[in-house]
Amino acid sequence: AEAANDTFRTTVPDDPYHTWRRIMVRAVSGHPQDAIAIAAAAPPNTDPLAHAYERYALAVANVVAGRLATAEELVAGLVPDLVDQTGGANALALGLARPWVSLLIRQDTVRATRDLETLKQAVEWNELSLYNRDYPRLALLHAVAGQTGEATRLLDAFDAEIAAAADPITLGYAAATRGVVAVERGELGALDRFDAEAPRVGCARCADLLQGLVHESVGDGGSAIEHYERYLDRPFFDGAGFLLHLFAPAVHERLGRLYDVRGDGARAAEHYRAFASLWENADPDLQPRVEAARRRADELSRSP
16 A cells, blocks of 8 residues: 555655555554654645645544544544535544544543534534435444434434435445444344344445444354454455544454453453554553553463
8 A cells, every 4th residue: 555655656746645645554554653653754735635634644543542632632623624625514524533432442422422512513513404414424323322312313314304315325324323223222133134234334344343333232242253353354445434444452452352251362362462552652541441451461371
């Protein structure tokens, strides 16, 4: 990927997105510190939209490195710039990264809900066209957070107002989200229905993350492991959206716990160490998780 970008840089030297690509490739391939260094050394970008995307890529690198406070500041800062340059819909799409980080990495549902409401105010969500309100992706966040009532309300609004004109990927998100809601409510056969709908989100890696979360939530550790491992193994980009970019460290941490429960100490230690390595320089409030992972990996390695 880096070689291709270097070739493109030589061929089209004035493209303003070279630095964005360099940062993103390093951030999501397990080298977040390199990505942060690239951003620090890059010359100022005079293209305002490209500069906004560089800041998003830098936010991704900081999330992967466990520097969540810095990442949240970057996302919060670029949202109004994106609103000015491209409108609220694009700002909403990238800004959703912040509440998802609060939900899945900080594991704080209250904070995630607050972050989402702050984002909706920043993009003037009620003033967006019905199509650009992105009901299904907002509903998915609520559904994964266990807020099935709000998820259903958003999906019902989507069905009534825009579903007939929606694109296949957006319809796929709606179907997958209804599957999550059905699982949360314990409906008969809901897990199988959700698994059938999840690939419709148009991003295999994103689907695996969602399936891992849902199967883990119902105690199906074996299937959760399968999907989480595939999430880590998927190619860098096979679709669009932040679900691809941000969550490898948290998935390593979850896999460590799941393998630990199953008694597979070697694999548990491997994932605990991968998590701790990525988060070596994480924020101080996250360091207890890093130390717990290291400690458990050492305990498992000493076990006969």
